[in-house]
Amino acid sequence: MTWLLVVLIGLVGGVVSGLFGVGGAIVIVPALVLLGKLPPHTASGTSLAALLLPVGLLGAIEYYRRGQVNIPYAILLAAGLFVGAFIGAHLAGGVSDVALKRAFGGLLLLVAGKLLLG
Numbered sequence: 001m002t003w004l005l006v007v008l009i010g011l012v013g014g015v016v017s018g019l020f021g022v023g024g025a026i027v028i029v030p031a032l033v034l035l036g037k038l039p040p041h042t043a044s045g046t047s048l049a050a051l052l053l054p055v056g057l058l059g060a061i062e063y064y065r066r067g068q069v070n071i072p073y074a075i076l077l078a079a080g081l082f083v084g085a086f087i088g089a090h091l092a093g094g095v096s097d098v099a100l101k102r103a104f105g106g107l108l109l110l111v112a113g114k115l116l117l118g
Contacts, residue, residue, distance in 0.1 A: 003076060005035065010050065010077035014084020019092045020104045028077060030111055034118065041068045049074035050081060 013028040020026075028050065032043035045063025048056030049071065063069050092100065 003072075006073050006076040007080045009035070010080020011084040011087075012080075013047075013077065014081035014086075015088035015091070016084075016107070017081065018085040018088020018090070019095075019100065020088075020107070026107065026111060030115060032073070034114065036073075038070070038073075039068075041066075042070060045069040046073050046077065050077035 009028055009031040012031070016022060016027045025047070028047040029040070029043045032038045032046060033040055036043070038046065041063070045060060045066075045068040048060040048063060049069045050073075060069060060074075095103070
């Protein structure tokens with residue numbers, strides 16, 4: 001996986017986090033598994049490490065102890081999340097509650113469909 005792809009996953013995760021208040025489990029973990037070809041445990045551990053403070057410190061430590069955290073990816077994801085969350089929060093300000101609900105529902109359906117059928 002290229003470094004640029006990892007940064008883009010973090011950026012998208014940050015935008016989605018800013019828009020909907022979610023990012024790790026909905027965007028980053030599936031993207032690292034489906035696009036990055038990381039094992040699910042490593043994708044989860046890497047996502048938690050990227051969201052380390054304050055979200056996933058204890059979980060990330062446990063994944064790290066088992067060797068299931070890709071530290072360089074976690075750092076790059078964190079950089080993308082930092083910028084992306086600002087962009088997503090800014091975008092969310094211009095979207096109605098109904099549109100935001102529908103967009104989030106569509107995102108969940110897309111991710112669920114890909115995970116179930118892909």
